[in-house]
Amino acid sequence: MNYFNLFQLPQQFQIDKKVLINKFYDLQKKYHPDMFNKDITDKKNQLSMSIKINKGFNILNNKFTRAKHLLKISKKKHSIKDNKIINKQEILLEQFELYEKIQTIKNQSNAYKKINFFIKKIKNKLSFYFEKFNKNIKKKKINSANKTFFHISFIYKILKKTKKLKKITYKKKEKK
Structure with missing residues (x-):
């Protein structure tokens, strides 16, 4: 899953943490199981989405995991396989x-x-x-x-x- 898309953030290393936090709260208001949304018919999907939101927030909030996630996405986007040609x-x-x-x-x-x-x-x-x-x-x-x-x-x-x-x-x- 591309967490940049989930949080509607530009796919780049430098992100605005305030925007990330605001998007996190907005998404959790919509999908958190304690805030059962009648528009979402399947409570399992709502829980699953809430878990993805938490995981995505934790990944994007940390420089190291954000870089790792961005690299993974970029490799897929450019069809680059892991090459071990590193000195x-x-x-x-x-x-x-x-x-x-x-x-x-x-x-x-x-x-x-x-x-x-x-x-x-x-x-x-x-x-x-x-x-x-x-x-x-x-x-x-x-x-x-x-x-x-x-x-x-x-x-x-x-x-x-x-x-x-x-x-x-x-x-x-x-x-x-």
């Missing part, structure tokens, strides 16, 4: 360096402070790749967007892992 050596080196950095930081005495700084760097890197992804999608360079999304996916995982480490480090810091 894996470059990405593997980047992965290794970032994981190594995390390991180094977590063993230091001022780990919590350094983790916060590392998270800022990772977020900046993510912003760079999201911007690159957006440009590729706008120019309909789907293969380039796919390669960029591969980077985004990895860095997103690093960010999640680092945030978990931050929580653990914070708890250790509090115990002292």
